[in-house]
Amino acid sequence: MAELLSPAGGWDSLVAAVQSGADAVYMGFGAYNARRSAKNFTEEEFAQAVRYCHLRGVKVYLTLNTLLTDRELPGAAELLHKASRLEADAVLIQDWGVWQLARQAAPELPLHASTQMSLHTLGGARRAAELGLTRVVLARELSRRDIAAICRDCPAEVEVFAHGALCMCYSGQCALSAVIGGRSGNRGTCAQPCRLPYGVNAPAAGGHPLSLKDANLSPYLQELEDMGVACLKLEGRMKRPEYVAVITSIYRRLLDEKRRPTREEQRQLELAFSRSGFTDGYYLGRKGPQMFGTRPENVPEPKELFAQARTLYEKGDRRTVAVDMDCVCRAGEPVRLTVRAGDQRAEVTGPVPETARNRALTAEELQARLKKTGGTTFRCREVRVTLEEGLMLSAGAVNALRREGLAALEDTLCAVPERRIAQPEPLPDAPVEPAQPLLTCSLQKPAQLTQALADCRPEMIYLPVEWLDTLDVTPYLDRTSFCAVLPRIFRTEDEAVLREMLVRHRQVLAAVAVSNLGHLPIAEGLELPLRGDLGMNVFNSRALLFLRELGLSTGAVSFELRHQQIRDLKKYLPCEAVVYGRLPLMLMENCVIANSLGCCDVSSDYRKRSAACRCTGENVLTDRTGARFPLMPAWGHRNELENSRTLFLADKPEWRRLGLTYARLRFTTESPAECVAALQRYQGQGDYIPADLTRGLFYRGVE
CATH class of the missing domain: 3.20.20.70 (Aldolase class I)
Structure with a gap:
């Protein structure tokens, strides 16, 4: 079954994701991630988060997916060391300098290629795998045909974006926010200027030709699994925990039950967050103006839906770990408890039982006390007891034995093989630079x-x-x-x-x-x-x-x-x-001219466009200040927006x-x-x- 990957912008969102059924979560700590304005995690919180997740069988991916300067790379090396020591399951990267650094600083730490690496073909995905990247996150603009072609022959795992906000520009290729406002999307500080009004060959008059609806691929999960997609990603590190709970729980049910969403589930997804509804246009290969939408500033919160979601992830631990216990209590020997979860086990010992003075301990009483795992992550299924007659063991001693056994099992479940870390090699000398370019x-x-x-x-x-x-x-x-x-x-x-x-x-x-x-x-x-x-x-x-x-x-x-x-x-x-x-500010899959004005030649083949095609002429995008951004044609009937x-x-x-x-x-x-x-x-x-x-x-x- 495909892995369900949910966002964790803070501790509450992490709990919401895990308790709602996520197989993995992605999060950031420190400043080097693509959602720097999210709450993110401190180092201590990240360590707690990893343990919380691993105990419940959930993987943790650290986002280190921004471009870094030379001055920031030593900090990134330390972050990689910490991620390795704190047992992150993988690190998501964009910067090839970080890739080069990670191979030296934490060589056994798995690396995932962020969608910001602009990998959108089989050749690119295979080359990433050759470089040791264990997973490739594909561009969000790919169709089902494109995804299937890559999955068939890519040796790395393939991750597909399944739900949430879409950027108008290919990820990693956008400089609009950086150039007009100094806030770089490649550095995690995008101001989202694509959500503002623009005019195409006309003044900005309230239209939003760059504001895509959110993606929703919930009807196609079985098809994606059949293609060989390893991971389905839900977007939303900037959104509230209740949103994370709603979308994660719905996608969890659909994956488990191998079905499409009901009308009510689609309604709940839209209530949780949408921009004039959803789109599956890229996946189906149906681009056009129907893919665009906006979200008014004062949309009322779905209080009832969010309250239900909050109740589910706050009222108790729904991701308990089933355990079996074996207890041996014999005269003259320390009582011994073995706790098992799957193929993992832990064994602890307690005091030597005393001879009973009045009433001896029974097997039923010992079983009942050991089964009391309430308030913990564990759920006891079966307790087998070997008990000699005429012995006494206090309730406090049994409780302490149970607590120690569960704690030892928790340590075992959360343990991972120690990974190598090292100080990166100093950068070598560079050749002599030319005097003039x-x-x-x-x-x-x-x-x-x-x-x-x-x-x-x-x-x-x-x-x-x-x-x-x-x-x-x-x-x-x-x-x-x-x-x-x-x-x-x-x-x-x-x-x-x-x-x-x-x-x-x-x-x-x-x-x-x-x-x-x-x-x-x-x-x-x-x-x-x-x-x-x-x-x-x-x-x-x-x-x-x-x-x-x-x-x-x-x-x-x-x-x-x-x-x-x-x-x-x-x-x-x-x-x-x-x-x-x-x-160049944006490279866009959706032709802005065709969407807004119509186009005499909608061929996806750039070479086959006629000279009279409107998209090859002089076209501009105008913002609210009157600034005019030229729109240039690009391969595949795409647009490149210029400053x-x-x-x-x-x-x-x-x-x-x-x-x-x-x-x-x-x-x-x-x-x-x-x-x-x-x-x-x-x-x-x-x-x-x-x-x-x-x-x-x-x-x-x-x-």
């Missing part, structure tokens, strides 16, 4: 590739790989080189298509840009250098070391880092940073002093002439300045 360009419109741009001789030009079938780059090869950019988001069925493109155009390519593990098997064996792109979310020196170990030739660092943080990175391979352009302002640093000296090998100009909405003017400005020519400039996060960074 070389300029590269990335393009998002074919018209931006011109003779004039090539004449500026950028070191490399990044092009979407699908352009190469229709765009001839050979006239420019004597002045620049080209890197094929694989789409950040694609599907398992696209792997062969993308590889064929690389093979066809290998002769005109100098490199391939990769953004996640799923890209590695696509480019494998083509003898083209692999350049780590922005989707890898490089935030620290250990992540760069990881990229080098993977065999990448360069690494793009996160644009959420301040310039001092970029400067101080140990550059184990040539590094690149974006120094100009609109920063409303253009990062501009040409007039600042710091970008040249970061130890970068490459500095990237990211062209999105610019005209061909603007692309040339911007590149020349960074080369020290002209006076080009974008009208809507911003310094981005270069100086202020993120929380």
